[in-house]
Amino acid sequence: MEENAYDLCVQCPRNCKARRTEGQTGFCGETEQLRLAAACLHFGEEPPLTVFGGSGTLFFTGCTLRCAFCQNYQISRQGMGAEISTDEFARICIKLQSLGAENINLVTASHHIPKTAEYLKHARKQGLSIPVAWNSSGYESVESLMLLKDLVDIWLPDFKTLNPALSRELFQAESYPSAAKKAVSWMLAQSPLELASITKNGITKEKMIRGVIVRHLVLPGRIDDSIAVLDWLKQNADGKGFVSLMSQYTPVPFSGTEEEKAWAGKSLSSFQNRLISAEEDETLRDLIEAYGFETLFYQDVSDDTSWLPDFCKTQPFSSSLSVPVWHWKSGFCA
DSSP: OOSSTTTTTOSSTTOOOOOGGGTOOOTTSOOSSOEEEEEEEEOOSOHHHHTTTOEEEEEESOOSSOOTTOTTHHHHTSOOOEEOOHHHHHHHHHHHHHTTOSSEEEESOGGGHHHHHHHHHHHHHTTOOSOEEEEEOSOOOHHHHGGGTTTOOEEEEBOOOSOHHHHHHHHSOTTHHHHHHHHHHHHHHHOOOEEEEEEETTEEEEEEEEEEEEEEEOOTTOHHHHHHHHHHHHHHTBTTBEEEEEOOOOOOOOOOOHHHHHHHHHHHTTSOOSOOOHHHHHHHHHHHHHHTOSSEEEOOOOOOOTTOOOTTSSSOSOTTTEEEEEETTTEEOO
């Protein structure tokens, strides 16, 4: 990677070559300035991540993929967030740690890997000692990920699809499947599973210290695509990392310009934009049993949409899911 990775940017597989050092935005929508939208103690992640104290989650502005169905579209596509300095980043991480966070969970920072690596090094010097998790779309280059090799302990990649045609429709990225396979394989090789038993008030839970959780969101009406992903994960990830099969696809009440709405509508027409049906849920449960993964997380299907975030609010999530710590409008709030 070039000495200044933000000039003629090729950080992600898009290789858009935007001059981000000169204020030009890449496909990700961002210049070289790192921005955050919110930070919170989040309790909606998989059990080995939340344990007792919750996951210390930082939401980055911008995204290399910008999915049409993104629940975080306000920050991934619409640029909601505020510029953050190295010192402020460290203070946020240390604050989350002091409040009992089990880890620092960096959400969608793939377009800022060099600067995030720099910020993490500074945070470590300031006293950050809990594990760091990399929460991403899976659309990343191994060359960029190498910068995080000694800084990230836990990898939380999405594995959205192995269908290039669907990738083109949803992400404008026909290369997503090949890039995700390379990135996830690299992550699995980097971080063998390491768990610790934590006891509090007589209750013992498993906490992830190192390792990989590969997440796959099932798209309604596209079960065959999910089967292809599960096939790959069974062959390449089972026993090396955990699998999280997510059935909570929820149509997002998108708010944007007419042009944005038109693009989203066209993209979403490539599958059935609705909740997972009871029949699909039953099929998924049968698949889980048939594949026999060593460890697989699966949530019950629900029609509750109250968990959808709103990053205009200091508390973007419902109070049962998170405790706000920092917000792009008001700074520290806990």
